[in-house]
Amino acid sequence: MNSDPTFMELLYKFVAKNYDRILFLTWQHIYISLIALGITIIICVPLGIYLTKNEKLTPYAIGLANIFETIPSLALLAFLIFPLGIGNKNAICALVLYAALPVLQNTYTGIKSVPPSLVQAARGMGMTEMQILFKVQLPLARPVLIAGMRVATVWIIGTATLAAAIGGGGLGKLIFSGLASIRYEVVFAGALPATVLALFADQGLKMVQEYYSPKNRAMRLARKAEKLEKINREEMEENCQENMVSG
Amino acid sequence: MVIFENVRKVYDDGTVAVNNLNLEIKEGEFVVLIGPSGCGKTTTLKMVNRLEECTAGKIYVDGNDITTVDPVKLRRGIGYVIQQIALMPHLSVAENIGIVPRLHKWEKNKIDKRVDELLEMAGLNPAQYKYRLPDQLSGGQQQRIGVLRALAVEPRVVLMDEPFGALDPISRDRLQNELLELQKKLKKTIIFVTHDIDEALKLADRIVIMRQGRVEQIDTPSELKNNPVNDFVKAFIGEERLAKISPEAPIDIIIEEPGLKVLPDTKASLVLNHLEDIGPESAQVVDRNGKWLGMAIVPDIKKVAKLGGYIKEAVRLERKLYIEEATLRDAAEMLADRDLPVPILDENNIFLGVVTHNGIARLTISRLQRKIS
Numbered sequence: 121m122n123s124d125p126t127f128m129e130l131l132y133k134f135v136a137k138n139y140d141r142i143l144f145l146t147w148q149h150i151y152i153s154l155i156a157l158g159i160t161i162i163i164c165v166p167l168g169i170y171l172t173k174n175e176k177l178t179p180y181a182i183g184l185a186n187i188f189e190t191i192p193s194l195a196l197l198a199f200l201i202f203p204l205g206i207g208n209k210n211a212i213c214a215l216v217l218y219a220a221l222p223v224l225q226n227t228y229t230g231i232k233s234v235p236p237s238l239v240q241a242a243r244g245m246g247m248t249e250m251q252i253l254f255k256v257q258l259p260l261a262r263p264v265l266i267a268g269m270r271v272a273t274v275w276i277i278g279t280a281t282l283a284a285a286i287g288g289g290g291l292g293k294l295i296f297s298g299l300a301s302i303r304y305e306v307v308f309a310g311a312l313p314a315t316v317l318a319l320f321a322d323q324g325l326k327m328v329q330e331y332y333s334p335k336n337r338a339m340r341l342a343r344k345a346e347k348l349e350k351i352n353r354e355e356m357e358e359n360c361q362e363n364m365v366s367g
Numbered sequence: 368m369v370i371f372e373n374v375r376k377v378y379d380d381g382t383v384a385v386n387n388l389n390l391e392i393k394e395g396e397f398v399v400l401i402g403p404s405g406c407g408k409t410t411t412l413k414m415v416n417r418l419e420e421c422t423a424g425k426i427y428v429d430g431n432d433i434t435t436v437d438p439v440k441l442r443r444g445i446g447y448v449i450q451q452i453a454l455m456p457h458l459s460v461a462e463n464i465g466i467v468p469r470l471h472k473w474e475k476n477k478i479d480k481r482v483d484e485l486l487e488m489a490g491l492n493p494a495q496y497k498y499r500l501p502d503q504l505s506g507g508q509q510q511r512i513g514v515l516r517a518l519a520v521e522p523r524v525v526l527m528d529e530p531f532g533a534l535d536p537i538s539r540d541r542l543q544n545e546l547l548e549l550q551k552k553l554k555k556t557i558i559f560v561t562h563d564i565d566e567a568l569k570l571a572d573r574i575v576i577m578r579q580g581r582v583e584q585i586d587t588p589s590e591l592k593n594n595p596v597n598d599f600v601k602a603f604i605g606e607e608r609l610a611k612i613s614p615e616a617p618i619d620i621i622i623e624e625p626g627l628k629v630l631p632d633t634k635a636s637l638v639l640n641h642l643e644d645i646g647p648e649s650a651q652v653v654d655r656n657g658k659w660l661g662m663a664i665v666p667d668i669k670k671v672a673k674l675g676g677y678i679k680e681a682v683r684l685e686r687k688l689y690i691e692e693a694t695l696r697d698a699a700e701m702l703a704d705r706d707l708p709v710p711i712l713d714e715n716n717i718f719l720g721v722v723t724h725n726g727i728a729r730l731t732i733s734r735l736q737r738k739i740s
Contacts (some may be wrong), residue, residue: 241453244418244526245467245516246443259457334456334500341459341498349494 131305138309142294146313149290152208152283153276153317156215160272164220165265168227169253178228185221193218193279197286211283211290218279219272226268230261259332266329270322277318281310291317368394368556369415369524374424376410376580384410386580388424394523395554399567402577402603408560411577412526415558416442428524443470446517446525446555450532452509454501460486460512461497467519485515489545507538514546518553527559531566543569564604568592576600615694621726622690622711622719625651631660631679635672638663649707651718652682659718662686662710687712690719695730698722 125133135142164185171178188196197214204210234257242256258265284292294310330336369392376385385407392398400408413419414426417438426433433441454463461482468478483493489511501509510530517525531539543566550557561567567574568588576583576591576599583603584596595601626647629638631654638650642665650668652660661682671681687710688697701709708721 235451235453237449237451237453238455240418241447241449241451242455242466244416244442244447244449246439246441246470247466248439251470256455260455332457334502337457338500338503341500345494345498348497352494 127305127308130303131308134303134305134309142309142313145289145291145293145310146317149277149280149292149314149317152212152215152288152290153273153280153321156212156219156276156280157269157273159212159216160219160223160276161269163216164223165227168224169231171224171228172231182221182225182228185224188217189221194282194285197282201286206287208283208288210286211280211288215276215279215283219276222268222271222275226264226271227261230264230268231257233264234260262332263329266325270325270329273321273325274318277314277321281314368392368396368429369558370425370427371411372425372427374411374414374421374426376407376414376419377422383580385414385421388580388582390575390582390585392556392558394556397550397557397559397570397572398575399559399561399571399573400575400577401561401564401567402583404562405579406577407580408575408577409528412528412558412560415524415526416445416447443467443520444522444524446522448510448513448517448525448527448530450529452501452506452513452533454509454512454516456501459498459500460504461493463501463512464516464519466516471520473520481519485519488549489515505538506534507542510534510538510542511545514542514549518549518555522555524556524558527557529560529562532561532563539566546570568604576603615696617690618688618693618695618698618711618722619690621695621698621722621730623721623723623726625708625710625721627651628653628718629678630654631677633678635663635668635676635678635681638678639665639668639672642668647708650678651708651710651721652678653718657717659687659710659712659716662708664707686710688722689714695727699727702727 167181171181191199193214196218197211200210200214204213238256238260239252242252247255280290281292281295283290284296291310291314295307295314298304298306298308298310369390371388371390374385374388375383377383388407388411390398400411402408410419414421415428415433417433420434428436428441428445454460455466458466461479464482464485465478468481473481482497486493486496491508491511496504496508501512504512510533513530514527517527531542534542547570559570568591571588573585573587574591575585578599584591584600586594591600591604595604626645627638627642627650629650629652631652642648642650649662649664651662654660660679661684663678663681664683667681667683668678671678686701686705686707688701690711690713693711698709702722702724706724708723710721711719713719
């Protein structure tokens with residue numbers, strides 16, 4: 121009997137034959153996403169901090185980010201063809217605009233949510249404005265900041281699949297070519313790594329977030345305290361022995 | 368140590384927070400700023416470390432006009448404690464205390480040693496508390512750390528903005544006592560803001576009473592209680608204090624001078640004449656050392672005077688109260704029993720004064736007025 125090959129067999133065959141291409145596209149996907157995320161953070165975190173000091177601009181900046189956020193992602197990519205043409209440059213630019221809102225908004229909210237009394241105390245103790253930012257405001261805003269980055273990362277990795285639609289690279293290429301040729305195993309070979317990437321990136325950032333959680337911080341400090349106590353005890357015992365010898 | 372010279376603060380919206388303040392605080396002095404809210408006390412405090420800039424006038428800290436010093440540098444040399452405590456929640460107790468030493472770029476070992484020293488000074492075991500986060504401490508412990516943090520680099524001036532305002536009464540009382548003990552040892556120049564007159568009276572060397580940006584009176588606690596300069600000060604001190612008078616309160620607040628105090632070797636007839644002239648029904652017999660020998664009432668004095676005796680032969684000894692243990696209730700009961708002054712003595716039988724119906728009546732009236740208003 122010569123039956124049609126099953127989906128799994130087709131997928132296996134495709135992956136076995138094209139694994140280097142899949143790996144390359146995955147790498148390209150990561151590369152595009154990382155650059156987009158990097159640029160987003162480099163622009164939006166300082167901008168968010170700036171907004172906390174210039175409240176008047178806040179509604180405009182957040183409103184603008186909100187507009188980019190609302191434009192359908194594929195449409196945004198299409199619009200950017202006019203100034204930027206097709207390719208990865210266009211895709212990265214669109215991703216940055218698209219991911220700006222959560223990073224910008226969370227930076228702003230995170231810093232705003234630091235109790236004013238803490239900032240006042242820090243200033244009163246003689247911290248410079250920079251020290252207040254880096255030693256008080258940013259560490260305390262960290263959970264909110266990382267939460268914003270998590271959202272941005274997942275969006276970027278997901279939306280980066282659309283880059284293929286305007287001539288960019290990444291795993292979207294497999295998805296689009298699979299759809300065009302009605303070969304679902306090819307679609308799947310692109311969709312699965314993209315999904316896994318998003319999940320891993322999200323979990324990774326979550327772990328960073330948890331590392332700094334008060335609970336874990338308390339645990340690390342407790343370990344430090346135990347160590348100190350052990351040292352103290354040993355020192356005391358040593359002293360005892362010395363006393364006994366000299367006695 | 369800290370001098371305010373014609374200091375004035377006007378906010379952007381035109382409110383005058385502090386109006387022409389003149390105040391000289393000596394080294395090692397504990398000065399409390401007090402007044403109703405909006406009186407400018409906190410603004411005054413914040414102008415010292417330039418969290419607020421004064422609009423006019425000059426402030427000198429340690430001889431330097433503070434506008435000539437970089438504010439960051441100025442603040443690093445002045446301790447600062449605030450009501451919200453404001454320990455950094457992401458830093459351990461040790462790191463919190465070490466904030467200012469780190470700003471001064473102390474070495475790690477030196478900071479570590481200083482932290483241990485401070486914790487021990489506050490009666491907290493370093494090994495036990497050093498690595499805790501602020502959240503793991505009670506409110507009282509947190510503010511203890513807040514005070515230690517302000518003392519870390521041994522500033523000569525410490526500013527405290529209602530530091531115990533958010534604590535429960537028991538912790539507040541305990542921290543006040545600890546602060547007094549600490550101050551005895553460290554002799555810092557402390558400027559302390561509060562709205563609690565009892566706290567002010569307990570802690571201050573001098574109290575500055577403010578109203579609407581102006582100073583009403585600057586004096587020691589006892590001077591304020593004895594000689595309030597105007598009705599506002601009187602109300603501010605009296606109201607708060609009287610609010611807490613219970614029948615079990617000590618009697619010292621209503622002690623007054625006796626109508627007549629005589630030496631034991633005075634002729635009884637002389638005393639009698641005098642009493643008939645001025646009115647009172649009794650005389651207190653006190654020797655030259657101030658020791659109370661008894662109290663003489665008119666009928667007894669008359670008998671002795673007829674025989675030509677001395678006043679010391681007419682005294683009675685059973686009517687008296689000791690200041691250490693007597694309460695207002697004891698005094699009131701004795702007065703209700705018999706309308707004669709009650710002599711008040713200390714434990715060595717030294718005569719301090721008398722308590723009379725009038726004193727109790729005045730106290731009642733002031734309380735009644737308060738209740739009505």
